Amino acid sequence: MANNKKMVEAITGRDEDFAKWYTDIVKKAELIDYSSVKGCMVFRPYGYAIWENIQADMDKRFKKTGVENVYMPMFIPESLLQREKDHVEGFAPECAWVTVGGQEKLAERLCVRPTSETLFCEHYKKVVETYRDLPKLYNQWCSVVRWEKTTRPFLRNSEFLWQEGHTIHETAEQAKEETLQMLKVYEDFYRDTLAIPAVVGRKTEKEKFAGAEITYTIEPMMHNGVALQGGTSHYFGDGFAKSFDIKFQGRDNKLHYPHQTSWGVSTRMIGAIIMVHGDDDGLVLPPKISPIQVVILPIAMHKEGVLEKANELKASLEDKFRVKLDDSDHAPGWKFAEYEMKGVPVRVEIGPKDIEKGQCVVVRRDTREKIFTPIENLSETIEKTLQEIHDAMYERALKNMQEKTHVALTHDEFLQLGKEQGGFIKAMWCGDSECEDILKDETGGVKSRCIPFEEEHLSDVCVCCGKPAKHMVYWGKQY
């Protein structure tokens, strides 16, 4: 059997070969399968269930702020994409183009959406007439396509799943507020749902989104010290409105350009979950999005009463938790390894001796700690344990991020840290993108991650050129 074979080979050690360890988990936890189109993945049931749980949680957070879901077409006519100059320059090189529809060559080729700003603008132009129609706070969950040369499961797919919020406002202030509010939603979600700490802040001019005035970003650090751009929130000013000629009648009865934002996170988040929390035995899933929160494993299943008791436990827990009882005839050792690989936060073992004593054993995935608990307290124990797991996962990730964050005061320090240490580097910067280019070249890929909201004053001069410093910046390599 496929499954049995699988569990015999162990996966690559995390500290031995991080990239191979990652790919092993993606495959052996049955998250993804490759398809015959390069860079396009099959999200298998376990991988997709993680995404469904992420969606459900995040969608509630969006709707609480007044956001409504919509669905835009997946095709963008080339002329529509070209309406905003910076935007098209950023995206046209990696578009997939439909040129034939039915049996006929199309008069104008259609891009499969890489992002949908242009479609939202086209729609807003039609439905926004006066200030009373503002704001519109729209979001869509969909897939987008970016024709990537090198692809990696979850991290860089030619097609991936995401949400893209697009809002339009009466004033610049309201749009800026929305941009920051959604960044905050992402930050809360990463911390409270995914147990992932991150640095947040503003992107430099060089790194911001094509067409944006300001791009905010959330940057979690993977276990190996590499950053992942975990989500972005863009303020567009009235640039798109001008390109698409969207105007509204203001409170002063005059015509004005509205102000826009967009913000998005994608299935890369699943990559972050793997690389922040996973260990040598596989996935370690944050309890709040784990497809299975509790797996019940009956021990000595053939003995009288064991399976009945296991079913009883399941029935008593499943109103409150996502529970699976595995009563298959695999050996307990196989099952232990299987659910560890799949990152299930809590395993409950119940055997004849436990039943005699009126107890069962709760085992934590993250620490392997065994907790003996009276059966009548099981539900409370699990609830408490899931919260403790969440908190401990966050703390471990935070500690890792802190340990791998270093200060560089001089150019030499920066180069040494960038080449040898990995992780985040905090360093002062003059504001010139040329210095970003130089530092990137010299270190083989260290880029500015963000200018945090609260900057420390590390020194007076740019770590690269020695001119007066304008900002403290987080730097690091990225996926």
Place this chain on the structure above:
Amino acid sequence: MANNKKMVEAITGRDEDFAKWYTDIVKKAELIDYSSVKGCMVFRPYGYAIWENIQADMDKRFKKTGVENVYMPMFIPESLLQREKDHVEGFAPECAWVTVGGQEKLAERLCVRPTSETLFCEHYKKVVETYRDLPKLYNQWCSVVRWEKTTRPFLRNSEFLWQEGHTIHETAEQAKEETLQMLKVYEDFYRDTLAIPAVVGRKTEKEKFAGAEITYTIEPMMHNGVALQGGTSHYFGDGFAKSFDIKFQGRDNKLHYPHQTSWGVSTRMIGAIIMVHGDDDGLVLPPKISPIQVVILPIAMHKEGVLEKANELKASLEDKFRVKLDDSDHAPGWKFAEYEMKGVPVRVEIGPKDIEKGQCVVVRRDTREKIFTPIENLSETIEKTLQEIHDAMYERALKNMQEKTHVALTHDEFLQLGKEQGGFIKAMWCGDSECEDILKDETGGVKSRCIPFEEEHLSDVCVCCGKPAKHMVYWGKQY
């Protein structure tokens, strides 16, 4: 303001011009906007919220039968699509083709999925090894593209949203059972959630899905007597397995071909909701999927205590129902018309006099019946009223379907009914598809809808050719 203008013009009468009435509702209830790509629609918040409610309800029904959700790539390489002969013949003529990715012409062109049988087969070939891996019961929610010449909102879009279930089984019996089970899920959903009655049964050879051995269908009737193919469930036998070389090791240790099914419903269902239930004032939404179930309208809003009371009512209802309080400064008459257009099942009016008497007024969208109810009973009254609305909507639709279903015993009767009456025709049939062609030509479009599970014996001979009859068939024109 756009909204004010809108409510002044009435919509076209339903019995005056059904097609125009339909388009008016789609637009004025703000369900859909057109995009610049022909046949691709924008699902606006109100239209998309209906789809979200449909998804949530249906997804629960699927999962209860053991179905798991997945996500397959949106692109199908041309060679993969061509693996099953009948299938490619059915779909290739209406595919959209990606021929350029990034800056380069692709070596092989990619079809934007019109349906995903081929992708599921490619995946199943990799993950199915023995009978222990069966069944796989997968479903995906996604959009698909079919390059249609003539398009109509919801009914025939170039891109539409749907779910497609794809399952693979050890035996033919299990696959057939699954096919029927999912048809039953659709039938239950139409009846219990959408309040829509329908005829169900098997498609004739001529009308079945490209590549299927058996196609089952659910066929509701619109108010004007025209049928809509509301959902289909296909049994493939081992045809796809053979084309894709999918084999599994059976209980007898020999290799066998598995048996497959697929089944789907789409956003056309929203078209059915409009055309089955709507009236001259707009949408009439089934309570279970209505984005707003209860709208609270304060009367004489400026009077002391009215708004407070309205907010109190809202707070007391929103745990149980989807509630909106409209405290905008539009006139009550405008609001009445607006929420009637949007098909909100129940409107609650509360004014100073009502407050004095400790009562409020509950108004049904479907019948306009006014129910005066003590405020302390409001929640119970609404719950009861929503159920009564659902039941009454179903009964009205059933009555319409019954009144517009006729028996044809002779060729002449068939032609007369087909040309003059519309609706369903019940008539005997010899089993020959040539007779289907003849009847379609003679009547300007009447086709076989299905062979119902319980056939009546109307006569001994085919209504077309007079040869011995094999089946009783439902016939009718379709969208």
